[in-house]
Amino acid sequence: MDEVFKALADASRRSLLDRLHARNGQSLNELCEGLAMTRQAVTKHLAILEEANLVTAIKHGREKLHYLNPVPIHQIGERWIRKFERGKLAALSELKRQLEKRDE
Numbered sequence: 001m002d003e004v005f006k007a008l009a010d011a012s013r014r015s016l017l018d019r020l021h022a023r024n025g026q027s028l029n030e031l032c033e034g035l036a037m038t039r040q041a042v043t044k045h046l047a048i049l050e051e052a053n054l055v056t057a058i059k060h061g062r063e064k065l066h067y068l069n070p071v072p073i074h075q076i077g078e079r080w081i082r083k084f085e086r087g088k089l090a091a092l093s094e095l096k097r098q099l100e101k102r103d104e
Contacts, residue, residue, distance in 0.1 A: 001079070004072045007052035012037060013045045017054060020068040027063045 007013050019031060032042050046066060049055040056067045 001072075001076065003052040004054065004076060007048050007054055008073075010045070010048075012041070013049055016042070016045055016049065017068060020055065020066060024067050025065045027065055031066065 016031060020026060028039065028042065028046070032039050035042065046055060050057060053072050054069055056069050057064045058067065
């Protein structure tokens, strides 16, 4: 998970993930369009995203198409976010119960 957090820590990499979320299966040229980054910088960012298993690349002819892999992000949600939500939800439920009991 450290690699996932490292990959997500950079705004440029999050931007690439957002672009793949909007339209999956893009080539390097397509991902570079409209970005204020060199092709080499995009390539390096994609390599980090691939190492973190956030992006998968599949060769299609002469092109390499990049696809978002949402599983590691889901695992972060399950591991880190959900466990913190439980306490808040229990507290809100208890508050609701107490307020309803007071109103009776």
